[in-house]
Amino acid sequence: MPASSPARLRHVGTVLVLAAGLAIGVFGRETLLVQATDILIFALFALSLNLVVGQSGMVSMCHAAFFATGGYVFGVLQVKYGWTGVGGAAAAAVLAIAASVLLALVIGLLIIRVSHAYFIMLTLALGQLVYIVIWKWHSMTGGDDGLIGIAGVPGLQDARTFYMVAFVIVASCTALLFTIARSAFGHTLTAIRDNPLRAAFIGVPVRLFRLAAFVLAASFAALAGVGQAIFHRGMFPSSASFITSADALVAVVLGGTQWFFGPIVGAITFKILTYGLPHLTDYWLSCLGIVIIVVALSLPGGLLSLVARIDSRWRK
Amino acid sequence: MSIASSRQSGRGRGGLSSIRFAGLLVAGLTSLCATVAGVRAEDAIKIGVITSRTGVFALYGTAGEQGIRLAADEINKSGGIKGKQIELMLADTNSKPEDAGRLFREQTAQGAFLVIGAVASAESAAASTLAKENKVPFFTTGGYGRFLTEDAGHRYFFRLAMNVRGFYTPLARELAKKPLRKYCTINNDYEFARDLNRSTLAVIREGAPDVSVLDGCEFWVPLGTTDFASYITAIMSKGPEVVLFSGLVGPSARAFLAQAKSFGLFKIVLGAHASMGNPANAAGVREKDIPGNIFTAGDYPYPPVDTPSNMAFFKSYKERWNAMPMSESAAGYTTMKFVAKAIEKAGKLDREAFIMAAEGLDIESPAAGRITVRPFDHQSTQGVWTGNLAWDAKDDRAGMSNIGFVESAEFLPSAEEVAKLRSSPTK
Amino acid sequence: MLWLQFMSGLQSAAILFLLAAGLSIIYGVCHLLNIAHGSFFMLAMFLAYSITEKLSSNSDAGFLVALLVVPLMIAIIGILVEVLIFRHLYKADVLVQILPSIGLIFLAADLVRGVWGLESRSIDTPSWFSEPVAVMGAYIPGYYLFIIGTGALVSVLVWFLVNRTPWGLLVRATAANRDAALGLGVNARWMFTSVFGLSTWLVGLAGVLILPLAGANPGSDLDASVDAFAVVVIGGLGSIWGALAAALLIGMVKAFGILIVPQFTIAFVFILMAVVLLVRPAGLFGKLS
Structure with missing residues (x-):
C-alpha cells in the first residue's frame, strides 16, 4: 500500500520532530537554542512559501517581500511609535501581518494572470521594488544601516523562553497550514496546479483561488518576519532581497515540494549546512553549491523522496 | 510528476551521491555538536x-x-x-x-x-x-x-x-578654500554614501556658503554599477568645476575613473573622493586611469x-x-x-x-x-592622511602623493556634541 | 548633448545585448532558465584579465588574444556544464532546474575567490582606441565605438546563424515546436549542447569586451544576471530580437532617464520590467506558451 507509506512516515516524523524540538527547549545550551530559533523562523518562512510553490504551482521570487514587510512594520511601530510592552507588541504584530496581506493583495492582483517563467520574473521585479523602497526610505526603515533597537516582547529576551514560544507558535502554524493543505481549499489548489484549464472548465474561479493562496502564504511569511525582527532586535534590507527568497526556494526544493513537511526538512538541512560547513572549510560556499547540485540531479523529488524510497524498499 | 522523474534519474548515481551527501551532513552535524559541547582549552x-x-x-x-x-x-x-x-x-x-x-x-x-x-x-x-x-x-x-x-x-x-568624519572633514575644508563653486556629485545609492555626500557638502558650505550642486547634477547609482558612460556625458554637459564622487565604492569607483579617463572628464574638472586612500577602495585602479587632480584622504595610505x-x-x-x-x-x-x-x-x-x-x-x-x-x-x-590620488610604483597599486597628516582633534566631535547627539537620536 | 547621451546609451545597449542574447536563446530552445548566466560573465572577465596581464608584456596583444580565446574557453566550460548538469534536467520541473544554477553561482563565486582573490582586477584600455573620435560633432572614446560595432556585428552574425544555416533551421524548428522537431529526428542532445555553447560564447565575449571599462569584480555575477534577466524578460523569453529591442530600450531609458530623475536610477530597470510585463505579459516580442 504505497499510499499509507507517506502517512505512516508522517506520523513517526511528527512525533520525532515534536520530541526533538521540546528536548532542545528543555536541555539545549544557549548556542543550540539560538541556532534552533533561527531554524524555526526560517522553517516557517519556507513552509509558507510552499503553499504557493508546491501546492499551487506558482514559483514566487517575491516571498521575501512579505517576510520583510512583516518584520519592518513591526519594527517601525516599536522603534518609531513606541509600541512596546506586551499589548503594544501584539498589536504591532497584528498590524504587521495585515500590512503584508495588503501588499500581497496588491502584488497578487497584478501578477495573478501571468504564469510559468513570466510569473518568476514578474515576482522578482516586484519583490526587488519592495526591497528598493526599504533601501531608500531611510527616515522610516533605516535604509541599508538597518532598523535597530527593536525592543521585542517583554519577558521574551531570554533565549530559552523565546525559543519555546517560537516553537509553540511555529508548531501551531504548521498544524494550521497542514489543515489548510488537506482542506477542500487545499485540494482545489492542487487541482488547479495539476491542470488549470480543467479546473476552470468545471467552474473553479482559478485566479481567485490562486490569489487566496498567495495572500494566505504572505500572512504566514509576515509572522515569520515578526519573529525575525524580535529575534535579531533589528531588521535589515537583505531580508527583502531576492537572495532571501532564493534561500527559501532552495530549502523548499531541497526538502521536496510535494511533501508537506518537505520545506521543514529542507530548512533544517540548509541551515545545518550553512552553520556546519564554514567550520570545516573556507570554501564552504562551494560545498553548499555541490550539495545543492547533487540533490537536484539525484533526488529531484527532494530529500523526503529518499526517505520514502528507503521505506518502500524495506517493505518489499 | 516529480516523484516519477526522481525514480528515473536517481537510479544510476543516486546511491553514491546520497551517501556522499549523508557524509557531508554528518560532518556538518558533528562540527555543530563539537561547538556546542565546547571542546576547547578551558584556560585560554x-x-x-x-x-x-x-x-x-x-x-x-x-x-x-x-x-x-x-x-x-x-x-x-x-x-x-x-x-x-x-x-x-x-x-x-x-x-x-x-x-x-x-x-x-x-x-x-x-x-x-x-x-x-x-x-x-x-x-x-x-x-x-x-x-x-x-x-x-x-x-x-x-x-x-x-x-x-x-x-x-x-x-x-x-x-x-x-570615524568617517576623518575622511570628509579635512577634505571638505581644503575644497572650501579653492575658488571653485559649481559641483556635481555622483555616488552609490546607499546610506553611508548619502551621509558622506551630505556631510561633505555641509562642511564645504561652512567655509564657502555659495557652493552649489548644479541643477540635476546629483547622481545616485546602484551599488555594483560599472557602466558610467551616460553619467559622465551628462556631467560633462552640465559643466561643473568639481566632481564629488566620495560615495562611489569598490568596483564603481574604479570603473568610473577608467571611463572618466576615456572621456577626458578630469582634464576639465577637479575630482574629490574622500576615501580612495583606503587601499581597498582603490583596489584595481590603473596607473593610466589616474589623473593628477583627484583630491582624497585615507586611513592607511600607500606608499606605507x-x-x-x-x-x-x-x-x-x-x-x-x-x-x-x-x-x-x-x-x-x-x-x-x-x-x-x-x-x-x-x-x-x-x-x-x-x-x-x-x-x-x-x-x-x-x-x-x-x-x-x-x-x-x-x-x-x-587621524587621517590627505593628498592626491597617485600611483605607488613600488607597491604596484594606487596610493597618494603630497601626503599630509591631520589629527583627529580636527574632526572628531567633542564630548558635549556627542552627548547632544545621543540625547536626541536621529535613528 | 542629447546625441552624446544617445551614443552612450547605445554602448550600454550593445553590452546588454551580448550579455542577454545567450540567455534568451537557451530559454527559447531548451526551455531552461539559467540563473547562473552572470557567473559565466564574471569568469570571462577574470580569465581575460589573467590572459591580458600574464601572457604578454604588451597588453594590447594580450587583450587581442583574450578577445579570441576567452569566449571559446567560456563556451567549453558552458558545454561541460550542460553535459554534466543541465542535460539531465530538461524534462524536470522549472524549480528543479533553478536549483543547480544556484549551486553553480556559489561554486563560481568561490572559484574566483580561490584563484583571483578578493580584489577587483583590471586592464588598460587597448591603446588603439585611446583617442576620442569625432562623430557628428561629439567626441566619443574610440573604445565605445568598438563596443557598439562589435555588438552590431554579432547581432548580424547571430541573425545569419539562425536564419541562413542548416543549424539555424533546426534551432528555429525546435524553438517553434520542440516535440515535433524531436519527433522528426532532430538530434536533441547535440542541438541543446551547441545552443549552450553559443550562448556561453556570447556571454564570454560580453565579459571580455567590458573588462577594460568595468574591471573584473567579485560580485559582478549577480548584477550581470539581474541585468540579463531584465533584458530577456522585457524583450520576451526566447526572442533574440526581443533581447535586442529590450537592450536598446533599457540603454536609452538609462541614458535619458538620469537627466530627468537622477536620484531613482536604482529602480529604473525594475519599474520598466514591471510595467512592460503588466501591459504585455509575454514581453515585447514573446509569445505566451
Missing part, C-alpha cells in the same frame, strides 16, 4: 571574531580578520596575556547583518569574553544592539558609520578604526608610512598572508593589541572592569602612532 581567553569573509564585504572583512589573527599570534608567541593564551573563535557572516547577530550570540554563549567584528556598518549595528543588551563589549574594525559611536553609541561599543612600527607591521603582514595590508588590517591588528592591553590592565576577566580599563587607554597603531580610546564615546583618536 576566548575572543569572538565575526568576519565578512564571503559576500560583498569579503575584501574588507578578510583584511580585518588577518590583522586580528596576526596580532593574536604575536601576543601568544610572547607569552599571552598574563600567561594565558588567546583563543580566537572565527566565524563568517557572509556579509549578512542577521548572521552577524546570530554569530555574536553564539560566540558569547560559548564563552567569548568579548567580540571583535571585521564587518561593515550594518553588521556592526546588528552586533552593537546585542552587545548593549547582553553587556558584552564589541569592537568594530570595518564599520566607519558616524552613528555607531555617536547617535547609537553606548557603553559596550568600541571603535579603534577611524615610513615609521619603524609600520614597517615592521607591513613586513610581517606580507610575510604571513602574502597580501598587502589595508586599513582594515591595521584596524584589526590595533584592536587586538588594544584588547590584550586592556585585559592586562583590568587584571581579571571581568567585562565591567575591562571597560573601566579600556576607557582612556592608549595603544600604538602601526601607521597612526599612539592613539587613545576616548572615554565618552569609545572612539579612538586615529
Whole structure:
C-alpha cells in the first residue's frame, strides 16, 4: 500500500520532530537554542512559501517581500511609535501581518494572470521594488544601516523562553497550514496546479483561488518576519532581497515540494549546512553549491523522496 | 510528476551521491555538536571574531580578520596575556547583518569574553544592539558609520578604526578654500554614501556658503554599477568645476575613473573622493586611469608610512598572508593589541572592569602612532592622511602623493556634541 | 548633448545585448532558465584579465588574444556544464532546474575567490582606441565605438546563424515546436549542447569586451544576471530580437532617464520590467506558451 507509506512516515516524523524540538527547549545550551530559533523562523518562512510553490504551482521570487514587510512594520511601530510592552507588541504584530496581506493583495492582483517563467520574473521585479523602497526610505526603515533597537516582547529576551514560544507558535502554524493543505481549499489548489484549464472548465474561479493562496502564504511569511525582527532586535534590507527568497526556494526544493513537511526538512538541512560547513572549510560556499547540485540531479523529488524510497524498499 | 522523474534519474548515481551527501551532513552535524559541547582549552581567553569573509564585504572583512589573527599570534608567541593564551573563535557572516547577530550570540554563549567584528556598518549595528543588551563589549574594525559611536553609541561599543568624519572633514575644508563653486556629485545609492555626500557638502558650505550642486547634477547609482558612460556625458554637459564622487565604492569607483579617463572628464574638472586612500577602495585602479587632480584622504595610505612600527607591521603582514595590508588590517591588528592591553590592565576577566580599563587607554597603531580610546564615546583618536590620488610604483597599486597628516582633534566631535547627539537620536 | 547621451546609451545597449542574447536563446530552445548566466560573465572577465596581464608584456596583444580565446574557453566550460548538469534536467520541473544554477553561482563565486582573490582586477584600455573620435560633432572614446560595432556585428552574425544555416533551421524548428522537431529526428542532445555553447560564447565575449571599462569584480555575477534577466524578460523569453529591442530600450531609458530623475536610477530597470510585463505579459516580442 504505497499510499499509507507517506502517512505512516508522517506520523513517526511528527512525533520525532515534536520530541526533538521540546528536548532542545528543555536541555539545549544557549548556542543550540539560538541556532534552533533561527531554524524555526526560517522553517516557517519556507513552509509558507510552499503553499504557493508546491501546492499551487506558482514559483514566487517575491516571498521575501512579505517576510520583510512583516518584520519592518513591526519594527517601525516599536522603534518609531513606541509600541512596546506586551499589548503594544501584539498589536504591532497584528498590524504587521495585515500590512503584508495588503501588499500581497496588491502584488497578487497584478501578477495573478501571468504564469510559468513570466510569473518568476514578474515576482522578482516586484519583490526587488519592495526591497528598493526599504533601501531608500531611510527616515522610516533605516535604509541599508538597518532598523535597530527593536525592543521585542517583554519577558521574551531570554533565549530559552523565546525559543519555546517560537516553537509553540511555529508548531501551531504548521498544524494550521497542514489543515489548510488537506482542506477542500487545499485540494482545489492542487487541482488547479495539476491542470488549470480543467479546473476552470468545471467552474473553479482559478485566479481567485490562486490569489487566496498567495495572500494566505504572505500572512504566514509576515509572522515569520515578526519573529525575525524580535529575534535579531533589528531588521535589515537583505531580508527583502531576492537572495532571501532564493534561500527559501532552495530549502523548499531541497526538502521536496510535494511533501508537506518537505520545506521543514529542507530548512533544517540548509541551515545545518550553512552553520556546519564554514567550520570545516573556507570554501564552504562551494560545498553548499555541490550539495545543492547533487540533490537536484539525484533526488529531484527532494530529500523526503529518499526517505520514502528507503521505506518502500524495506517493505518489499 | 516529480516523484516519477526522481525514480528515473536517481537510479544510476543516486546511491553514491546520497551517501556522499549523508557524509557531508554528518560532518556538518558533528562540527555543530563539537561547538556546542565546547571542546576547547578551558584556560585560554576566548575572543569572538565575526568576519565578512564571503559576500560583498569579503575584501574588507578578510583584511580585518588577518590583522586580528596576526596580532593574536604575536601576543601568544610572547607569552599571552598574563600567561594565558588567546583563543580566537572565527566565524563568517557572509556579509549578512542577521548572521552577524546570530554569530555574536553564539560566540558569547560559548564563552567569548568579548567580540571583535571585521564587518561593515550594518553588521556592526546588528552586533552593537546585542552587545548593549547582553553587556558584552564589541569592537568594530570595518564599520566607519558616524552613528555607531555617536547617535547609537553606548557603553559596550568600541571603535579603534577611524570615524568617517576623518575622511570628509579635512577634505571638505581644503575644497572650501579653492575658488571653485559649481559641483556635481555622483555616488552609490546607499546610506553611508548619502551621509558622506551630505556631510561633505555641509562642511564645504561652512567655509564657502555659495557652493552649489548644479541643477540635476546629483547622481545616485546602484551599488555594483560599472557602466558610467551616460553619467559622465551628462556631467560633462552640465559643466561643473568639481566632481564629488566620495560615495562611489569598490568596483564603481574604479570603473568610473577608467571611463572618466576615456572621456577626458578630469582634464576639465577637479575630482574629490574622500576615501580612495583606503587601499581597498582603490583596489584595481590603473596607473593610466589616474589623473593628477583627484583630491582624497585615507586611513592607511600607500606608499606605507615610513615609521619603524609600520614597517615592521607591513613586513610581517606580507610575510604571513602574502597580501598587502589595508586599513582594515591595521584596524584589526590595533584592536587586538588594544584588547590584550586592556585585559592586562583590568587584571581579571571581568567585562565591567575591562571597560573601566579600556576607557582612556592608549595603544600604538602601526601607521597612526599612539592613539587613545576616548572615554565618552569609545572612539579612538586615529587621524587621517590627505593628498592626491597617485600611483605607488613600488607597491604596484594606487596610493597618494603630497601626503599630509591631520589629527583627529580636527574632526572628531567633542564630548558635549556627542552627548547632544545621543540625547536626541536621529535613528 | 542629447546625441552624446544617445551614443552612450547605445554602448550600454550593445553590452546588454551580448550579455542577454545567450540567455534568451537557451530559454527559447531548451526551455531552461539559467540563473547562473552572470557567473559565466564574471569568469570571462577574470580569465581575460589573467590572459591580458600574464601572457604578454604588451597588453594590447594580450587583450587581442583574450578577445579570441576567452569566449571559446567560456563556451567549453558552458558545454561541460550542460553535459554534466543541465542535460539531465530538461524534462524536470522549472524549480528543479533553478536549483543547480544556484549551486553553480556559489561554486563560481568561490572559484574566483580561490584563484583571483578578493580584489577587483583590471586592464588598460587597448591603446588603439585611446583617442576620442569625432562623430557628428561629439567626441566619443574610440573604445565605445568598438563596443557598439562589435555588438552590431554579432547581432548580424547571430541573425545569419539562425536564419541562413542548416543549424539555424533546426534551432528555429525546435524553438517553434520542440516535440515535433524531436519527433522528426532532430538530434536533441547535440542541438541543446551547441545552443549552450553559443550562448556561453556570447556571454564570454560580453565579459571580455567590458573588462577594460568595468574591471573584473567579485560580485559582478549577480548584477550581470539581474541585468540579463531584465533584458530577456522585457524583450520576451526566447526572442533574440526581443533581447535586442529590450537592450536598446533599457540603454536609452538609462541614458535619458538620469537627466530627468537622477536620484531613482536604482529602480529604473525594475519599474520598466514591471510595467512592460503588466501591459504585455509575454514581453515585447514573446509569445505566451
